[in-house]
Amino acid sequence: MDMHQLTRQLQVKNDSKIVLLVADGLGGLPQKPGGQTELETAKTPNLDALAKQGVCGGSIPVKPGISPGSGPGHLGLFGYDPLQYLIGRGALEATGIGFALGENDVAIRANFCTIDSTGNITDRRAGRIPTEESAPLAIKLREVSIPGVEVFVEPVKEHRFVVVLRGSGLGGNVADTDPQATGVPPLAPRATNPDSEKTAEVAAEFIKQAKEILAGQPKANCCTLRGVSAKPNLPSYEEVYGLRACAIAVYPMYKGLARLVGMDIVGQAQTLDEQMAVLEENWAKYDFFFIHFKYTDSTGEDGNFDAKVKRTEEVDGCVPRIMALKPDVFICTGDHSTPSMLASHSWHPVPTLLVAEHCRTDSCESFGEQECLRGGLGQFEAKYLMPLALSNAGRLNKFGA
Amino acid sequence: MDMHQLTRQLQVKNDSKIVLLVADGLGGLPQKPGGQTELETAKTPNLDALAKQGVCGGSIPVKPGISPGSGPGHLGLFGYDPLQYLIGRGALEATGIGFALGENDVAIRANFCTIDSTGNITDRRAGRIPTEESAPLAIKLREVSIPGVEVFVEPVKEHRFVVVLRGSGLGGNVADTDPQATGVPPLAPRATNPDSEKTAEVAAEFIKQAKEILAGQPKANCCTLRGVSAKPNLPSYEEVYGLRACAIAVYPMYKGLARLVGMDIVGQAQTLDEQMAVLEENWAKYDFFFIHFKYTDSTGEDGNFDAKVKRTEEVDGCVPRIMALKPDVFICTGDHSTPSMLASHSWHPVPTLLVAEHCRTDSCESFGEQECLRGGLGQFEAKYLMPLALSNAGRLNKFGA
Known part of the structure; x- marks a missing residue:
């Protein structure tokens, strides 16, 4: 009791x-x-x-x-x-910027990063890109379109932004994609629990489309995802x-x-x-x-x-x-x-x-x-x-x- | 530890x-x-x-x-x-009147109630029957006889009395039979856990015989059972x-x-x-x-x-x-x-x-x-x-x- x-x-x-x-x-x-x-x-x-x-x-x-x-x-x-x-960190970050999480939401902290032509990270925080430059890029990422999933992207500060994935069957158990090192590529999203296989796939698709949208950007040409978490119950x-x-x-x-x-x-x-x-x-x-x-x-x-x-x-x-x-x-x-x-x-x-x-x-x-x-x-x-x-x-x- | x-x-x-x-x-x-x-x-x-x-x-x-x-x-x-x-409430009630519960006992709080000719409850507390009238009726219920089970009935106060069932294989998980409403019949005893199927059957037999014994009583012609509980371990x-x-x-x-x-x-x-x-x-x-x-x-x-x-x-x-x-x-x-x-x-x-x-x-x-x-x-x-x-x-x- x-x-x-x-x-x-x-x-x-x-x-x-x-x-x-x-x-x-x-x-x-x-x-x-x-x-x-x-x-x-x-x-x-x-x-x-x-x-x-x-x-x-x-x-x-x-x-x-x-x-x-x-x-x-x-x-x-x-x-x-x-x-x-x-x-979860993603849920707290979304909460902190006033995003009202729903029951089918998975919140993710995202960082802009810089990758070289081989796909290896050269800067994990995209040169600590100033908010004036990063916020419009975050908003541009709202163009990402994934069938069956609603995608929200909210700017935070400097290299940080929030992604919320809304859809059925999305678990909150996906490992961080930030390898915590440079000279290596970002990690692929990986479910740490079978309930989150779909989340991992959707996250991979988000990253793929984000890279296309960000292609040519001098600093923020890629992103990593961290603290994937469902709405706390x-x-x-x-x-x-x-x-x-x-x-x-x-x-x-x-x-x-x-x-x-x-x-x-x-x-x-x-x-x-x-x-x-x-x-x-x-x-x-x-x-x-x-x-x-x-x-x-x-x-x-x-x-x-x-x-x-x-x-x-x-x-x-x-x-x-x-x-x-x-x-x-x-x-x-x-x-x-x-x-x-x-x-x-x-x-x-x-x-x-x-x-x-x-x-x-x-x-x-x-x-x-x-x-x-x-x-x-x-x-x-x-x-x-x-x-x-x-x-x-x-x-x-x-x-x- | x-x-x-x-x-x-x-x-x-x-x-x-x-x-x-x-x-x-x-x-x-x-x-x-x-x-x-x-x-x-x-x-x-x-x-x-x-x-x-x-x-x-x-x-x-x-x-x-x-x-x-x-x-x-x-x-x-x-x-x-x-x-x-x-x-459990029944065990506490039995304890409170000094009944020494044994390992094979299930204690139950019981209420006298009044039912009409169709079996519907007209008064859940038998008109708050005074103790002078209810105690002899509770003692009369000691006539209930169920093979393989020892039945104890103890008067408490007004419409309340205690029933203790003693026998092997009696679990303490049976739902209350008081429907918490009038104009409907008492609920049948229902086990909420498979360990208490026998208790539910014995309780149903108790109620059946109690109704026969109480037949013709102006107020207390039936009873409901609540707080069924085994001796706390x-x-x-x-x-x-x-x-x-x-x-x-x-x-x-x-x-x-x-x-x-x-x-x-x-x-x-x-x-x-x-x-x-x-x-x-x-x-x-x-x-x-x-x-x-x-x-x-x-x-x-x-x-x-x-x-x-x-x-x-x-x-x-x-x-x-x-x-x-x-x-x-x-x-x-x-x-x-x-x-x-x-x-x-x-x-x-x-x-x-x-x-x-x-x-x-x-x-x-x-x-x-x-x-x-x-x-x-x-x-x-x-x-x-x-x-x-x-x-x-x-x-x-x-x-x-």
């Missing part, structure tokens, strides 16, 4: 509202020993007040010591065990939790991840203020609201401590508008830590705050890494946050008699 | 004594923000003194956010993963831990749960004082003593904060008699929280105290929810309590060289 089997069996519907505010990469590190983290440095009077009222703790995104990408980071917060539900929020859920996000990646678990993507917000307006407009229509804020992560990735502090204060600033709606459960956390000192995602537990009427408050006086160590949630794997949210919302029956 | 494989392999026998004092539903919530829980309000000088001397923490009965019933709550405390060992304390264990409980449910893991049920105590006397009398005969106190849960279920406080003080009062026996390991905890404010079982971690010579004391000054957050046991799943008890009793060897 796993957690989703439990929540399927125990779920109860009621009128409660749950808000999950994700400040991407929220957790941090002090600039020097004995100092304060970005979150501790930031003036966050609203979150501090809620920390006194609610219960805090540290969310471990995957397992202790594991630094997650956005995919596993968010799956954990959504309550999907990130070690059980793996999103994630059960929906509606099914596993009984929640009508929506996502209020700015960036395609987070909209895409939310879409994979069956959330509706609402609004066209570009700023946190606009996101709050979308939240207010949709308050009556949903049970669960995932609000994503990107810039605590991107400033951390930039190694810019002060900018991350400022962005954290921006998150705090939106809290009163959320609380004015009187959610039954309000959660603020991150999908992982992104300490400016590391300028990268990290493994450190993420400060987490849950506010609900019966949450059993602890003695935390403010919202920050050190205070969360004293929190009543303790340190917990992110995947348990949803069951906690559901219980606090009165949406889970007792297990067993 | 799971925990039971470990404890089987590493167990050591010695003369140590372990006492597990379970105050059912021990954990609670404050009556108002900033207030104290039932346990924190209660005067518990004995447990407070032990909290200074021992190590505290918060026990998560099943997983974060999951509120367990008595079955999974106790299985966790006994060290049996409650998500792995599921007790739980390894014994003796086998997994090397412990001679006994249970000192008042209520049938807890005696029954202890019996399922192979504990002896000792004494006929009706009060905590009498339970202490039974403990003293049996001290030499066993290694492990499970003492169950019900009223911290029942007062919580009643939503009676003050009564729960008083019952908690009663638990504290018995502690000196336990400690006078000088157990090597003393544990006080609950199978789950039952906050008076919720008047129901809840998901909140349960205050837990373990006292042993080498337990590595923490800085907890008293026994309560907030203090336990600072405890040396941290927050842990209940199923790990038994390995901790065994280690503290010197009953587990080193794992690996």
Whole structure:
């Protein structure tokens, strides 16, 4: 019996509202020993007040010591065990550019490369061709025509683009064609599972036609395919939790991840203020609201401590508008830590705050890494946050008699 | 390698004594923000003194956010993963009324119902027939006679009774016969697994004869069967831990749960004082003593904060008699929280105290929810309590060289 089997069996519907505010990469590190983290440095009077009222703790995104990408980071917060539900690289890339994958789709990361007259690769990244040159070429590849299969090609950046093959009987198990070396030809697409023989054939045909279309190009005259993957088979929020859920996000990646678990993507917000307006407009229509804020992560990735502090204060600033709606459960956390000192995602537990009427408050006086160590949630794997949210919302029956 | 494989392999026998004092539903919530829980309000000088001397923490009965019933709550405390060992509803019901299930038994929850002359159900609960009327009818059903199968019928309450079928080749996989609707006849018993074809046949014969016996009754002239289940196959304390264990409980449910893991049920105590006397009398005969106190849960279920406080003080009062026996390991905890404010079982971690010579004391000054957050046991799943008890009793060897 796993957690989703439990929540399927125990779920109860009621009128409660749950808000999950994700400040991407929220957790941090002090600039020097004995100092304060970005979150501790930031003036966050609203979150501090809620920390006194609610219960805090540290969310471990995957397992202790594991630094997650956005995919596993968010799956954990959504309550999907990130070690059980793996999103293939192609599917994640397609999701990241906002491509809505369907049930019969296979997504592939593709690289432009350069081959010589004998067919051997001379540059695996086509001289890191600039996006201005590569994007029109990717779009030109939409001319590829394969009977019985719909082919989508989407530019990404520089030498990278995405191919989605849509058709019946296409498995997601085909090995990468990039030989990871120059002086040799690209590998032929090869099924690693009998369910993907057709995918391998279609991929080979795609490459053949792509070479014809790209013939004569000085840099990008061929391509390699990597991370071939079917749409991940994630059960929906509606099914596993009984929640009508929506996502209020700015960036395609987070909209895409939310879409994979069956959330509706609402609004066209570009700023946190606009996101709050979308939240207010949709308050009556949903049970669960995932609000994503990107810039605590991107400033951390930039190694810019002060900018991350400022962005954290921006998150705090939106809290009163959320609380004015009187959610039954309000959660603020991150999908992982992104300490400016590391300028990268990290493994450190993420400060987490849950506010609900019966949450059993602890003695935390403010919202920050050190205070969360004293929190009543303790340190917990992110995947348990949803069951906690559901219980606090009165949406889970007792297990067993 | 799971925990039971470990404890089987590493167990050591010695003369140590372990006492597990379970105050059912021990954990609670404050009556108002900033207030104290039932346990924190209660005067518990004995447990407070032990909290200074021992190590505290918060026990998560099943997983974060999951509120367990008595079955999974106790299985966790006994060290049996409650998500792995599921007790069927019929088996739990039989256990709850003190029926000692055997290896060849299938237990069934049965409901009296009313059918009309065409055989359609007009009332699924036989007009909620009072126990005074239904109990004699249940006992009358003991007249059912099926060759090769022993049939037990036990009254429960109102329209409910328990049927146990004893015989070889009886599987526990038969679907409920209650159609969950009126105006239709009861469903025929149907095996959901080939191992239970015989059970379905026997159940059909039971219903046929029951209808004959009940013919002419104004309300209870038929019955439906639900929660058909074989005796759960739980390894014994003796086998997994090397412990001679006994249970000192008042209520049938807890005696029954202890019996399922192979504990002896000792004494006929009706009060905590009498339970202490039974403990003293049996001290030499066993290694492990499970003492169950019900009223911290029942007062919580009643939503009676003050009564729960008083019952908690009663638990504290018995502690000196336990400690006078000088157990090597003393544990006080609950199978789950039952906050008076919720008047129901809840998901909140349960205050837990373990006292042993080498337990590595923490800085907890008293026994309560907030203090336990600072405890040396941290927050842990209940199923790990038994390995901790065994280690503290010197009953587990080193794992690996």
